[in-house]
Amino acid sequence: MWRSCFVQVTMREFLAVDAGGTSTRAVLIDETGSCRGAGRAAGGNPTSSGPARAADSVAAAIALALDSAAADPGRVAGVLIAHAGGHDDYEAGVRERLDRLGVGAPVTRAGDLLALFASGTAALEGAALISGTGAIGGAIRGGALERTVDGTGWLLGDSGSGFWIGHRVARAVVDDLDGGPRTALTAALLPLLDLDAEPDRAATEGRPAVLGALVRALYALRPVELSRFAPLAFAHPDDAVAAGIVREAVGALVALLDRVRAVQPDGPLVFGGSVLMEGVLRLPREQMAPLLAAAGDREPIPVADGLVGAAVLALRAAGVTVDDAVHARLSASVRAALVRAASVRAATAR
Structure with missing residues (x-):
């Protein structure tokens, strides 16, 4: 039986x-x-x-x-x-x-860079580029982070990041109010700080009152908070000043990617971060061309975050x-x- x-x-x-x-x-x-x-x-x-x-x-x-x-x-x-x-x-x-x-x-x-890469691919070799509040690139080999490029913070690096762009937006608006090149960024930024978008010409110590108010408001922010102004540069493609900031940001990310690819030219390329996902990757293709050229024959894989990658790494850690x-x-x-x-x-x- x-x-x-x-x-x-x-x-x-x-x-x-x-x-x-x-x-x-x-x-x-x-x-x-x-x-x-x-x-x-x-x-x-x-x-x-x-x-x-x-x-x-x-x-x-x-x-x-x-x-x-x-x-x-x-x-x-x-x-x-x-x-x-x-x-x-x-x-x-x-x-x-x-x-x-x-x-x-x-x-x-x-690390968040390795998790972002693993969110986009199951490959163990490749590269990742993040541009959000900060900017960082990484070369991945054997499923581990072999080399990190930039990510050194707002004071020393993070070129092409949200802070980097937002800082330039803020400076452009200050320059406009101080007699420099006019820009549509001024009317876009001032309301975000509860300042008059139509600045009066009343002078305080020889400068427009709104300029003094803007300077005080900007210095009251933590430096990384300037990243909140980055979307303004992408929102005004017909403004020469804004377009120049975006062009410089793309160039900075190209330089970052070139340094990563010098270490790891093979495998998939994963992109992440709000500046890339919501800004650069939505530009007309001709404006993205330098970054796509730096990617070589690899089509970038865009990912929203590192959650799936964290799950991948959790499984791999368990064998x-x-x-x-x-x-x-x-x-x-x-x-x-x-x-x-x-x-x-x-x-x-x-």
């Missing part, structure tokens, strides 16, 4: 987090590349949000991902968090908050092979989970 024997196989589960400066997103995935749940919280970058607030955001996003999947926190086999920079207090804070949630799995950190099929499954299931999570948030807000 034959007796049936059933063996229950437990699928390992992992948490992957993309901790950005604006928002933090987390997903719960299994080792096949299927996403079971997703959560979103405020900015989780320790540099921009501070270690404690950033750790709170990571924990909040993870809690939502676990809750949306009705998952047991104790079954999570590993956690990977992708973010820029590092901070001991932040890492200790994340560990403490995960323990409170019942997630005792080890935590691995990955799971991520090929093209797994990458495609992961990308599709993460997108679907994010849509479900957004629907839940919208329903809850009503």
Whole structure:
């Protein structure tokens, strides 16, 4: 008489987090590349949000991902968090908050540049270029970051970044009000600072009152906040000053990409960051031509963020092979989970 024997196989589960400066997103995935749940919280970058607030955001996003999947926190086999920079207090804070949630799995950190690359491709060799608030390029070899170019911050680098562009927009407006070349950027920027778009000519110490008010308002901002003015340059293609700023930004990104390609000329090329995604890649093709020429025969792969890449890196850290099929499954299931999570948030807000 034959007796049936059933063996229950437990699928390992992992948490992957993309901790950005604006928002933090987390997903719960299994080792096949299927996403079971997703959560979103405020900015989780320790540099921009501070270690404690950033750790709170990571924990909040993870809690939502676990809750949306009705998952047991104790079954999570590993956690990977992708973010820029590092901070001991932040890492200790994340560990403490995960323990409170019942997630005792080890935590691995990955850089946002590598996560962005892995969001776009399953390849282990290639290059990535990010231009958002800052700008950075990276050469990837063997699934690891071999070389980083720029990303040195607003004071020393980040050429072609949102800050870099926004700073030039602000200077162009100041120059206009100070008797320099006229630009449509002036009427666009002043209302953003609650200043009169039709500046009066009343003088204070020999200069228009609105110019003095603008200078004070700009100096009251943190330097990186100038990046909020970057979209203005792309919004005025017929303005000579704005067009010149955009042209210089594209040139700066070409120089950055050239330095990356000198290290790693092979493999896919992944683009990310708000300046590239919402600005440069929407320019007429002739204006993008220098950047496309620098890419050579590689068609850039645009990606919105590093969330899928964080999931890829979480699986690889656990010894799971991520090929093209797994990458495609992961990308599709993460997108679907994010849509479900957004629907839940919208329903809850009503």
